[in-house]
Amino acid sequence: MAERAKVASIEALEDFRSSLVKYSQRTKSALDEVSSEMKRLREWLSYERRTGWEAEVRRGTRRLEQAEAELMTAEMSGLQDDLMSRKMAVKKAVRALEESTAKLEATKRWARNFDSVVAPALRPLDSLRDRVAGDLPKAIATLDGLVRALEAYAERDLKPRPAEGSEEGGAA
Template identity: 45%
Template sequence: MADQARISNLDAIEAFRSALIVFISKTRQSLEMAQDAVKKTRAWLQTEQPAFWSAQIKQRQKRLDQANAELMSARMSEFVETPSVQQMAVRKAKAALEEAQAKLERTKAWARDYDRAVAPLSRKLDALRDYIENDLTLATAHLVEIQKILDAYNETRIAEVSPDTAS
């Protein structure tokens, strides 16, 4: 009797296998979403943001030019004693232009450094994907084999026990 296995519930193996399959599926989806986010962020940094900030620089440069022109007109005008409003507009326009230039430079720096910063994390995602695709998929196959072996064991044990009880 000591060399017999006591198997009380084969359904637990099937439940675990089912949960593992669900886990693999959800993890695959999450990994794909993460990789898509990495690609989209790279494209955003390399194309969309530089174009946006370049356009902002042009727009803000026009505002600065306009503010400077208004300041010059105010200084030449007899009707405006102190052109403080125009000076404040020039300062604001200059600050806005400098902000856009700084953001374009930061965007370019991030675009240059993005792959170097993200690569180590991306490799970890790749390692997780390999683990999911290889090891866990193999584990589900092993669980099926374990179920078959245990089912066969149970059937032989039942067949051995049945003739004794019939006598």
Template identity: 40%
Template sequence: MDGQARVGSIDAIQDFRAALIRYAERARRALDDVTGEVKRTRGWLESEQRQKWEGEYRRRARHLEQAQQELFSARLSSMKQDKSAQQMAVKKAERMLAEAEQKLAVIKRWRQAYDARVEALAKQLETLQDMLTRQMPKGVVSLSNSIRHLQDYAEVNAPRPAAAASEERSEP
């Protein structure tokens, strides 16, 4: 190595700087979208779905209680009357309540698994976010400074036109 930089084109560095700025902006928008989606999904699991199935569980429990009361009333009213419709209604209500319990258990597992799985990935996103917000602008500034220095250097060492060089020689 002879210690000299061999810059073929300042324009290429300027183009790279512009591309780097565009990339950083698109990457920041994409990260913001991903971060927002992670938060929305967590909120969906923690509130919307949990509240929906807790409400559904209460509604189905009331429905089961009503079906059981109807079966009990049918048993008391007449020993000979067919109670199969009430028994089927109770069985159906029990199945529906069990389904709601199962959904609540699944949501609880999903919330726990979501936090466990997403936490590691979120840390990686934070690292990338830090790079995009702190390191990338420093790189753009460094490229801008390099471009400016190279342009200054090119102006100082630019070959002069022959007429300008002859005028300088004639002035003693």
């Protein structure tokens, strides 16, 4: 007679299957979150940040124009104390405007290069997404089949077998 298999823990397979289902759901959720974060980042960079820096450049330009006008007024009035503070205000406004302009240009550059820089970094995630969407459901289905087969085998093995030589269900 063939040697019997010793099925010790179908529950361990069921637990593994359950863990695999949870892993699959969490991984899908995390990958979806990464994708949506990248979309939000692209929009933030392309629109919100850019428009924010454009507004700051406009405000800086107005402040510079105002500081220059106040400097001109101080020069016409001839007050030396006021003249020095106005010159410093103009320099401060120029530095602030240069900084805002530089940040606006950097933001535009980042927005232009976003896809070419981020896409290669996201490629492995696309591969993982394909595996999670394709391979994990197959693995879960395979584990389901294994559990059912082992349960059927274990039930068959537990049923009492008729003794050899005795007839079961003999004719009456």
